[in-house]
Amino acid sequence: MRRIPIEYAREGDILGQTLYNSYGGMLLRKETLLTDSIISKLKRQGYYSLYIKDKYTDKEIEEIIKPQMRLRIHQLHEEMQGIIREFNDGKKVNINSVNKNIMDLNEIVEEIVNETILNKDVLLNLENISIYDDYTLTHSINMMLLSIVIACDSGFNMYQIKKLAIGCIFHDIGKTFIPIEIINKPGSLTNEEFEFMKLHSEKGYEFLSNYTDLHAVSRNIALSHHERDDGLGYPRGLKKDEIHIFSRIAAICDVFDALTSDRPYRRALSVQESMEYILACGGGQFSIEIIRTFSNSINIYAKDTLVMLNDGREGLVYETNVGFNTRPKIKIYGENGRKVNPYVVDLMENNNLIIERTIHKFSFDIDHSYEDIRF
Numbered sequence: 001m002r003r004i005p006i007e008y009a010r011e012g013d014i015l016g017q018t019l020y021n022s023y024g025g026m027l028l029r030k031e032t033l034l035t036d037s038i039i040s041k042l043k044r045q046g047y048y049s050l051y052i053k054d055k056y057t058d059k060e061i062e063e064i065i066k067p068q069m070r071l072r073i074h075q076l077h078e079e080m081q082g083i084i085r086e087f088n089d090g091k092k093v094n095i096n097s098v099n100k101n102i103m104d105l106n107e108i109v110e111e112i113v114n115e116t117i118l119n120k121d122v123l124l125n126l127e128n129i130s131i132y133d134d135y136t137l138t139h140s141i142n143m144m145l146l147s148i149v150i151a152c153d154s155g156f157n158m159y160q161i162k163k164l165a166i167g168c169i170f171h172d173i174g175k176t177f178i179p180i181e182i183i184n185k186p187g188s189l190t191n192e193e194f195e196f197m198k199l200h201s202e203k204g205y206e207f208l209s210n211y212t213d214l215h216a217v218s219r220n221i222a223l224s225h226h227e228r229d230d231g232l233g234y235p236r237g238l239k240k241d242e243i244h245i246f247s248r249i250a251a252i253c254d255v256f257d258a259l260t261s262d263r264p265y266r267r268a269l270s271v272q273e274s275m276e277y278i279l280a281c282g283g284g285q286f287s288i289e290i291i292r293t294f295s296n297s298i299n300i301y302a303k304d305t306l307v308m309l310n311d312g313r314e315g316l317v318y319e320t321n322v323g324f325n326t327r328p329k330i331k332i333y334g335e336n337g338r339k340v341n342p343y344v345v346d347l348m349e350n351n352n353l354i355i356e357r358t359i360h361k362f363s364f365d366i367d368h369s370y371e372d373i374r375f
C-alpha cells in the first residue's frame, strides 16, 4: 500500500485506507474498487492523493486513531468552535461544559499517547486531508501525533506528554476568531490579512485561559507555536529558551505536517523534501537538538517506499538501519529502466550510493503480484 498522487490512480485500483469526512463519517471504505467515476468524484472533492493497494507491497496501514476516537475528537473540537462563535456573538459561555469537554479530551488523549508510543513505526500514516475537510483539526491531530513521538524520544514522561498533546489539539483554536475568507483564501495573504491572521495565537490563548482544567503548558502552545528560536516569530518575538520546550517541539511538527499536507493552493511536499526543509531551519528558526531528535524519530523512508538510486537502480525500501534513517537496505528490482532479478543492497555498506528520490511506480512493468517477486 502506498500514497500516490490522484492522477496515478486507475480504474481497478483498490483503495488502501478508509476515507472519512470531517465529521468522522465514512466516505469510502477501505478495499473499495476504484472506478473512473469514483476517482473523478474524489478529485472534485479536493483529494490530491490517496492510499492504494498495489502489487509492490502488501503492507497494511494501521490506524492509530480509531474511528470512534476520531468522531469524538471532531465533536469536541466542533463544540469548542461553537462556544467560541457564541462568545464572539456576546453570549455567555457555559464554563462547566467547556471544562467537561477538556476532561473528555484528557481521556482520549491518554489513549492516543499510549497507542502512538506503541506504534511509532506506523506514524507516517498521518491523516489524508481533503480541501473540504476541517483542515485545522485534521492538521492538529497529525501535529499532535508527531509531537508525542518527539517528546517521548526526548525523555518526557506520560504526564508531560499528555499536556503537550492537548495543547496541540487546541493550538489553532484561535483561528475560529479570524474571518473564514482569510482562513480559506486560496493564495498568499496580503500584509494586512497576514497581520490579522497572526492574531489567532493570542486570541486562542486568551480564550483557553478561561478554563482552569486546561494546564497552562497546554494553553501556552496556542500562544507560542509561531515563535521561532531566532526571535523572528510571533506574537512576542521570543528566542530559544524563552520559548517553552513544548511550543518549540509543536512548532516543528506544525510546519512539518503543513508541508506534507495537500492544500487548496499547493500540493504536498514529499516527506523527504519536508524533512530537508526542517533540517535547513536547524540553528535558525528551530533548535538543532530538537531537530536531531525529530529526524532520528521520523522514519523518512518507510518500509516499502519505492525509490530511485543515484546510479539509476530502482527498488523498494526493504529494511531500515536503526539510527540511520537515510541509509536503509533497498531491494532492487530494476537497473537503468530494465527489470532484473530482485536483490538487496545495503546503503550502509555502499557509501557512494544515495537515494536520489522517491517514485510512485517503477519505470518498467511488473506483471506479477508482489507474492511472486518477494524472496
Ligand SMILES: [Fe+2]
Pocket (backbone or CB within 6 Å): 171, 172, 200, 225, 226
Ligand atoms: Fe497557528
